Amino acid sequence: MYVMLISYNQEGSVMTPLSVTEARSHFADILNRVGYGGERIVLQKHDKKLVAIIPVEDLELLEAIEDRIDVLEAEAALAEDEGKEAITLEKLKEELGL
Numbered sequence: 722m723y724v725m726l727i728s729y730n731q732e733g734s735v736m737t738p739l740s741v742t743e744a745r746s747h748f749a750d751i752l753n754r755v756g757y758g759g760e761r762i763v764l765q766k767h768d769k770k771l772v773a774i775i776p777v778e779d780l781e782l783l784e785a786i787e788d789r790i791d792v793l794e795a796e797a798a799l800a801e802d803e804g805k806e807a808i809t810l811e812k813l814k815e816e817l818g819l
Contacts (some may be wrong), residue, residue: 727770728754729761 729750742766744751754760755774762774808816 727763727765729763730759 743766754778755762759776763770789791
């Protein structure tokens with residue numbers, strides 16, 4: 722199995738690929754490059770991107786974006802139901818045959 726490690730700097734430019742063996746040998750350095758230098762590391766297998774090692778700030782941003790999308794979808798669903806008559810749990814169970 723051959724896996725490549727591709728490193729991206731903060732501007733998104735691709736850095737030199739590393740083999741997994743090299744990555745293992747330099748794991749502490751890779752963590753420092755990501756944690757302190759803001760680099761993004763992508764592991765590839767057979768030219769397919771598998772996983773990424775990213776700064777925690779990037780992860781927090783992704784989670785905030787996901788949370789905002791969830792809120793927007795919930796607001797849209799509530800807006801769709803606006804003006805519709807609410808039903809009780811018992812009525813819903815009855816309609817579902819429970």
